[in-house]
Amino acid sequence: MMHRSEKIWLILSFGMIIGFMLITGYQTFALEMGPPSYGERIDPQKVDETAPFDNPGIKKVGEKEYEVVMTLQVFSFTPNEIEVPAGSTVHFTMTSKDVVHGFQVADTNLNAMVVPGYVQKITQKFDKPGEYLVLCNEYCGAGHQMMSTTITVK
Amino acid sequence: METVIKQTGKTQAFKDKANKVMGISLEDAKITKSYLSVAFLAILLGGILGLLQGLNRAGMLELPAWLNYYQVLTAHGLLLVVVLSAFFTIGYFYAGLSHTLGGLLPKVRKMAWIGFWMKIFGFVLAVIPILMNEASVMYTFYPPMAASPIFYIGLVFIVLGVWMCAFGAFINVASWRKRNPGQHIPILSFFATGVFVLLFFGSIPVAIEVFTIIPWAFGWVETINVMVARTLFWAFGHTLVNIWYLTAVSAWYVIVPKIIGGRRWNDLLTRIVVIALVIMNITGGFHHQIIDPGISEPVKYMHVFMSLAIGFPSLMTAYAMFAVFERTARKKGGRGLIGWYKKLPWGDVRFLAPFIAMAAFIPAGAGGIVQSTNQLNQVVHNTMWIVGHFHLTLGMSVVMTFFGISYWLIPYVSKRMLTPQINKLGVIQTIIWTLGMIIMSGAMHWVGLLGSPRRTSYSTYFDNATALSWDPYLFFLAIGGTLLMIGVLMQVYAVFYLMFFAPKGNTEFPVADVEEDEAPTPRWTERWGLWIVCMIVLVGMAYVIPLVDFIVNAPPGSPPYKTW
Numbered sequence: 044m045m046h047r048s049e050k051i052w053l054i055l056s057f058g059m060i061i062g063f064m065l066i067t068g069y070q071t072f073a074l075e076m077g078p079p080s081y082g083e084r085i086d087p088q089k090v091d092e093t094a095p096f097d098n099p100g101i102k103k104v105g106e107k108e109y110e111v112v113m114t115l116q117v118f119s120f121t122p123n124e125i126e127v128p129a130g131s132t133v134h135f136t137m138t139s140k141d142v143v144h145g146f147q148v149a150d151t152n153l154n155a156m157v158v159p160g161y162v163q164k165i166t167q168k169f170d171k172p173g174e175y176l177v178l179c180n181e182y183c184g185a186g187h188q189m190m191s192t193t194i195t196v197k
Numbered sequence: 198m199e200t201v202i203k204q205t206g207k208t209q210a211f212k213d214k215a216n217k218v219m220g221i222s223l224e225d226a227k228i229t230k231s232y233l234s235v236a237f238l239a240i241l242l243g244g245i246l247g248l249l250q251g252l253n254r255a256g257m258l259e260l261p262a263w264l265n266y267y268q269v270l271t272a273h274g275l276l277l278v279v280v281l282s283a284f285f286t287i288g289y290f291y292a293g294l295s296h297t298l299g300g301l302l303p304k305v306r307k308m309a310w311i312g313f314w315m316k317i318f319g320f321v322l323a324v325i326p327i328l329m330n331e332a333s334v335m336y337t338f339y340p341p342m343a344a345s346p347i348f349y350i351g352l353v354f355i356v357l358g359v360w361m362c363a364f365g366a367f368i369n370v371a372s373w374r375k376r377n378p379g380q381h382i383p384i385l386s387f388f389a390t391g392v393f394v395l396l397f398f399g400s401i402p403v404a405i406e407v408f409t410i411i412p413w414a415f416g417w418v419e420t421i422n423v424m425v426a427r428t429l430f431w432a433f434g435h436t437l438v439n440i441w442y443l444t445a446v447s448a449w450y451v452i453v454p455k456i457i458g459g460r461r462w463n464d465l466l467t468r469i470v471v472i473a474l475v476i477m478n479i480t481g482g483f484h485h486q487i488i489d490p491g492i493s494e495p496v497k498y499m500h501v502f503m504s505l506a507i508g509f510p511s512l513m514t515a516y517a518m519f520a521v522f523e524r525t526a527r528k529k530g531g532r533g534l535i536g537w538y539k540k541l542p543w544g545d546v547r548f549l550a551p552f553i554a555m556a557a558f559i560p561a562g563a564g565g566i567v568q569s570t571n572q573l574n575q576v577v578h579n580t581m582w583i584v585g586h587f588h589l590t591l592g593m594s595v596v597m598t599f600f601g602i603s604y605w606l607i608p609y610v611s612k613r614m615l616t617p618q619i620n621k622l623g624v625i626q627t628i629i630w631t632l633g634m635i636i637m638s639g640a641m642h643w644v645g646l647l648g649s650p651r652r653t654s655y656s657t658y659f660d661n662a663t664a665l666s667w668d669p670y671l672f673f674l675a676i677g678g679t680l681l682m683i684g685v686l687m688q689v690y691a692v693f694y695l696m697f698f699a700p701k702g703n704t705e706f707p708v709a710d711v712e713e714d715e716a717p718t719p720r721w722t723e724r725w726g727l728w729i730v731c732m733i734v735l736v737g738m739a740y741v742i743p744l745v746d747f748i749v750n751a752p753p754g755s756p757p758y759k760t761w
Contacts, residue, residue, distance in 0.1 A: 045466075046520075049516050049520070052512070052516045053509075053512070053513065053516070056508075056509060056512035056513075057509065060505045060506070060508060060509065060566075063501075063505055063566065063570050064501065064502055064505065066570075067498070067501055067570045067571050067572065068498060070571075070572050071494055071498060071571055071572070072494070072498075076572050077494040077497070077571060077572070078487050078488045078494070078497060078571045078572065078574065078575050079488050079490065079575070080489075080490065080491075080492055080493055080494050080497060081490055082490050082491035082492070082493070084491075084750065084751070084752035085752060086752065086753040087341075087752065087753065087754075087755050088753065088755075088756070089753075117758075117760045141341070141755075141758050141760065142339075142341055142342050142758050142760055143339050143341075143342075143423065143427075145578075145579050145650070147579065147580070147648065147650065148648075149647070149648030149663045149664075150647075150648060150663065152572075152575055152576055154488055154575045154576065154578050154579070154580075155488050155490075155575075156486075156488050156489045156490065156578075157490070158423055158424060158427070158489065158490055158491070159341060159423055159755045160423055160424070160751075160752035160753065160754070160755060161424070161490035161491050161752065162490065163490040174661075174662070174663075175663075176648070176658060176661050176663040176664060178648075178650055178653075178658060178664075179650075180578075180579035180580065180650035180651065180653070181339075181579055181652075182267065182335055182652040182653070183342075183760060184342070184758075184760025184761045185265070185267070185333075185760065185761040187267075187652075187653055187654075188653045188654045188655070188656035189656065189658075189659075191656075191658040191659070191661070193661070
């Protein structure tokens, strides 16, 4: 039924898929590069009264290490305009006050869905100085194309 | 009793023969003509809306307040993702069922018409609030964005209309099986069975989602579970994608070999591909949620495997297609390692269009495999890359196959003939479409890698330098979009010319035969009940854990928002 060349092709195909699985698994579980999956629940209508989102902002938590507590709402990020020194590791803790938003920072691999009712976390080390564009990448309404801010790395 | 059965068997055999000699019955032809007319009107309208978006994203066109970018995008998605695909798939497979099963049963014909009008009614209901800017929620309508309830009621009718056609197909196939005990379902009807099984089971989750949204959109229920809705949507959303793909694949396996004068690929392997795609499809939807909160990393990892597994039958198909081409070309005297390609009918649009469609699936499928893996998905999720990806898969692999089908299917149902002029027009159309899609989808992939988001009207983000640097790439969206618009106009012209004006004549429904020396296909391939059970078990493995978690450990729900 099958020619030798087809068997070889299918073995290679299978091998490729397994290869993808091994690399993805190694990166996820050994190198801790897995996708943002934090899942703590929060009342989406009481974000302003719930810690830590009652006090959004940037906080220094260690040597060149920062935590940004951020709320996303139509059509802005709070805090707006973040500044950190080059070489800093920044931990973002985020939630949405209304609809589903996306948190994406151009020129980095920061990309996470921020869903009302859930706390989302993602971390990035900023080595290169510059101004990074933060934007919402999930359609959230009439002003979606305006929903942006910047992270300045000095 | 026995004589009665014998007689019905005889009448049926006579009908089968009549069908083959005289072509499709007028009543069955009318169903397919109507479905295809709607499909190509949808592509005309959807194409115009697509061009408007391309021009807007290139910064060349500001859309008026009464027809803003997000209305246009919602309508573009609904027209092309739901209307074009559903109507083409049903029109094509109903003609296939009629041709290979000896005509549609009168009952099934009636169901096809009820389904037709339910879908049209549902679509009109859904479009009214979109035009009134009461439903600018995209075709994904993620809660807690809430459109007018009318929009969701429209969706219910579309789903019910699709189910009507799915059940019609099941009834026709079951009746044929009863009349032909011990025989394999003809291959095209086998594909149709797979597609309608997926259409039915795949749309159950979205039906549940919409039924929970409606009372909430009316205000009878205060809040909604956002993650459950989102998860149910994608259980449907990705299945839908693979339904069109399986429709295109059916033409690659069954139709194209006949058009090039060859025989089709091994029957058993073909049926295995269909079975594998049916069993494994629905679970693939989770890769749309790789960077969602609330799903643990091990569960996401399992879903990567379930998504990538769908790649395997596609890789089987890749081999099969090129093997059929080579075998056919060599029989016609083609020589050399690759020199045989000269023997293929490149000037025949019925081959050229689906061939380019298949070739496009090589980068499209590779991109799909890459972006399904967790970490790489994070790089491209919700960027223009994704838009580029599905214009390559759907806009090329699927739609170009549909175009190629139209050049014989429409003359077949209208009892007319494809003229050399229209064939030439089709070849030029194919080239224009190919160039347009390569330019547009290529630019989308690239600018997406740079970070430009999808589903966002033109924005410089307050003259941000990074955003401004995307503009030159976005300009290609306008160029590609313009070429595609020309392609749409040519295609729609060809379709309606072939339907109403081409010279009368008999056009064949091209179904290829298997190789003469092929071993008979084993009976177990016909065990549809078993395949459906396997599918349900797999869906359970994928969805029970996350859905139960989202329901049992649900956060307080969200009220409806109208943010546009």
